[in-house]
Amino acid sequence: MAFSESGERLKKAIIKAIDDHVITPEEYEEIINISYEDGQLDSQEKALLAQLQAMIENKEVRFGQRKD
Known part of the structure; x- marks a missing residue:
């Protein structure tokens, strides 16, 4: 799907x-903002945001500042 x-x-x-x-x-x-x-929100955007939310909930991604 494009x-x-x-x-x-x-x-x-x-x-x-x-x-x-x-x-x-x-x-x-x-x-x-994007x-x-x-x-x-189209269905593609909803799916992407849901995947991001799942990654945050599963602690695959965390909120924070980068350590440069």
Whole structure:
């Protein structure tokens, strides 16, 4: 299934954020802003956000600041 333009941007932002298993508040805000920028959530965006939420709940990804 092909992603919409905003769905593709959302996917890239999520992948970038979870690459090191840490999601910063800034990355989370960017993800939310991308998902709502067109005023609606399509099914692809909902699925991506659900996967991210599951990863956070399962502690595969945690909130925090990067240790550079």
